[in-house]
Amino acid sequence: MAERVLLICTAAAPKVNRALQVLREKVVRDASVDLLCTLTDLPPFEGRGDLQQRIVFPPRSDWKEALRLWARLFRERYEVVAILWCLEPGRLRAKLFALICPGRRMLVFNENLDCDYLSLRFLARLVRARVLAGTLMGHGVWRAITAPLATGTLGLLHLLLFPCRLAVLVAMVAALFLSSRFRSNPSGTARTSGMES
Numbered sequence: 001m002a003e004r005v006l007l008i009c010t011a012a013a014p015k016v017n018r019a020l021q022v023l024r025e026k027v028v029r030d031a032s033v034d035l036l037c038t039l040t041d042l043p044p045f046e047g048r049g050d051l052q053q054r055i056v057f058p059p060r061s062d063w064k065e066a067l068r069l070w071a072r073l074f075r076e077r078y079e080v081v082a083i084l085w086c087l088e089p090g091r092l093r094a095k096l097f098a099l100i101c102p103g104r105r106m107l108v109f110n111e112n113l114d115c116d117y118l119s120l121r122f123l124a125r126l127v128r129a130r131v132l133a134g135t136l137m138g139h140g141v142w143r144a145i146t147a148p149l150a151t152g153t154l155g156l157l158h159l160l161l162f163p164c165r166l167a168v169l170v171a172m173v174a175a176l177f178l179s180s181r182f183r184s185n186p187s188g189t190a191r192t193s194g195m196e197s
Helices: 013-027 062-076 090-099 121-132 140-152 155-185
Strands: 003-008 031-036 053-056 076-085 102-110 113-115
Touching: 003 013, 003 062, 003 090, 013 076, 013 102, 013 113, 053 062, 062 155, 076 090
Parallel strands: 003 031, 003 076, 031 053, 076 102
Antiparallel strands: 102 113
């Protein structure tokens, strides 16, 4: 009997097609594959005989339909839920939904289409590779922190001295503020409002 697999479309169609090929050739040879995708991702997959079902995500704001979809997937009893955890932006909702999809095992593809079943060991390897590549959290704060490390000892020194430099900067701004406040009130007496008796 063929293993039932749910492939969640969290990347562009060419990558999903290659992941489907890898899935059938190397992971689950006799697979009955259903595809879960958005309405905009659906056209390249319509009419394909190698997919049993094409299931469409409900609109983003329709939580009731999302719950119905989750219940439907629960009833389907998939052996494997496959997800592409690539670095493509704008697919976070589908990736998060995949994490709560019911299935006995979760198969994760990276951006190079290497795959393995989700485990703590695999997750540690994935996070380590993303940290070393500087792609764990995209181009945000993480990249700003890890970029100096790529320049060697000098970069590490800059990173370690950042808190000290920040403290000095805050102290200088505070000193400027206090000195301007002191100059505006040279006697040091507090200003009072109202009438004196």
